[in-house]
Amino acid sequence: MSTHTLARSDEIVELMLEAPPGQVIKYDKEALCSALGVSDDPARVVVETSGRQAIVTIYPSNPLAVMPPPSPSDMLMDRYGRIVVGRHHNGRPARRRLFDPRTGSAVRAFVLGTTGAGKSRTVQYTLACEKRNRIVSWYGDLKGGQSAPESEGQVDWRATSQEEVVLMLRSAVAVAQARQRRYAALGRNAFLIGDPDPLMSVRLDEANRGLERGAPYRDEMTYWIKELGRTGRSVGVGIELDAQASHLEELGGSDTLRAMLKEGEIVLLRWSSSMMAQLVADGLLSATQSLPPIPKQFKPVQLRSQFDLVGDDDDDFCDTQGTAYLLSGATPTSMMRHWRIGSIAPLPGLDPEIQALYGPGEPARLEEASWEAAGAAYAARHDQADMAALCAELREELSQKGRGQAGHGVDDEPDAGGRRKPRLLVDRVVAALAGAGEPMSVEEVLASVNADGGRQVKSANSVRNALRDLVTADDVARAGHGMYVLQNA
Structure with a gap:
């Protein structure tokens, strides 16, 4: 391997490397840090690879250790339908698409990461951005409402049970089909925000709880998610799944869902080794691309002799929550970190910083022309007694048809x-x-x-x-x- 370019700015060193023709760059992060003399803190070294090329950046300190909260301008879509969700290691804004104005298409999105990687805060920020951009948000929290409690009253529909999420998905497909019929009558084959309908987003948080093997309504949810993926995109109804894994068996056992995943906006937070192998197998990453693992903590390993005169171990460390790769972005191997969302320390109740993030006023509502299609479940979304009755009817319906079968009879x-x-x-x-x-x-x-x-x-x-x-x-x-x-x- 030969050094192609060496650039230096203050204390930041950037190496641009290129392997000989016919070879691809593979590396060992620990060995690389040792060779560069920065073994004290591996987080100072950031590597991006693509085939036979690589950029190695050496920082004086971890560039992603401290993140500020977002500004109001970060939360507003630009002319390409993107919001700023954080920044890359090099300080450049990390953008994620909520809508594609070039094709008039709603977005399919997946947020993947292990427990504690920052999915819930990422979801809260996206929901707040949708509210500020007047996007109709339907949010299904399959953790019983614990994932994003501050979203109560900030979205058009918040479902917190398996049954209500099924009803939400059915209503969303019916809305997409109703829009399809109206748009066909107008001769339209694409979606324009607000002409006449608002952009709409359906999100399932902790989706693996509904789609994993053994889940009570697995087949039912899988069917309606696939239907929404097929019909919603061209009529302004997007779908997002937030899950702990991307393995086929954790996503309804559906090849169709995997195909949708490949085309969507993909946010990869801290992952497991099996998830990474699955992403490569699914074609989301090429075998020549390498993503340095995201550790649980930005904390250098220190060896201490038993004879050292030191006090108790210092537990002061920097968590990596929110650190991610935007696999669908322009620089998929560039590590980024989301803005700091909410209070740093745990609170006994709702987080006022997150509540403030949503801003004042009511959330955007579904257009009146689709109320009839959305049906009784949409009308009952804010009435606990009526919703409980509808959920009971759903349980009876599906128990007669077969456990969790996908509404086909x-x-x-x-x-x-x-x-x-x-x-x-x-x-x-x-x-x-x-x-x-x-x-x-x-x-x-x-x-x-x-x-x-x-x-x-x-x-x-x-x-x-x-x-x-x-x-x-x-x-x-x-x-x-x-x-x-x-x-x-």
């Missing part, structure tokens, strides 16, 4: 041993199309399904959703407007 039929096994609506739809041998409309498929001796399906929308999934899976093809046929039939 589940029937029971005996297997060869006389036991009952679940029969999904999609299987009944396939059987109906196979029996007809010719294109069928949604209404004709519904009539055929209800004549097969299984549980009655009341809504044509259930059949329509099943057909849409089968078309996506290439099992069914569209045969003209509103007509469907088995693929290769």
Whole structure:
């Protein structure tokens, strides 16, 4: 490896390195710090790599040790739909996109990190920015409301139970579909903020609690998240998942969700080694890119002889909460840190600094044109008694269909041993199309399904959703407007 450029400014040293053709740069951070003579504090050395090139920056002290709170201007979207969430090690602003005005697309986003990495504060800041930018925020806190208690009254809808989150996701998909129909009538194929509708964001915090194996409504949540990812982007309804892991089994076991993850805004806080391997496997990072691990603390290791005359160990250290990589940004290997959000010390109640971050006034509300589509759950979002009744109805509905099945309708039929096994609506739809041998409309498929001796399906929308999934899976093809046929039939 040869040194390509050496630049020095005051006490900051920057080395630009390039490997010979045909080689890529790989390194050992500890060995590098030793060679540079800065083993006393590895946080002073920051490395960015891309293939056969690298930039090594040596600071006189840790550049990310102290972060200020955000300013009001940081929280407002620029003309590219971005807010400033913190700064990189080199002092440049770290920006994250809330909307893409070039394509008129809402954003899919993922915030990933282990426990204590700073997800909750990151979520609080994003919610506060959405309020200040008049974005309609629907927030599902799957930690029972503990993740961001200050968001109460600061968002349009705050859900704190598994059942309410399912109802929220269903309503969000219905809103996206209603907007889709209205925009189609106007001849529009993209979204313009406020013309006539506000930008909308649906966020699931601690999403792994709802999507991991064994979660009570895993299939249901996975289905509606996928639907929202498909329909919401072009009509101004975004989706964000905040989770402790990115492994497939922690995200509903869904390849579709992984595909959505690849295209979204990705914030990677402190991670585990298995998460990093998954990110590389998913193509979010190339095998030639290296991300130096984010330690739990910025605290140099000190060796002390038992004969040293020292007092008690000094427990004064700098936590790395909020330190991250913006994988979807222009410099994915450049370490950054989020602004300091809220009080440093734990408080016995709500944090006044976080409350002030949201600013005065009411949050943006869903447009009246979509209230009917959002349905009874949206109307009951601020009424605990009505919401409890709707959640009870949901539990009964899903227990009849099969635990957590994704709203497609589940029937029971005996297997060869006389036991009952679940029969999904999609299987009944396939059987109906196979029996007809010719294109069928949604209404004709519904009539055929209800004549097969299984549980009655009341809504044509259930059949329509099943057909849409089968078309996506290439099992069914569209045969003209509103007509469907088995693929290769």
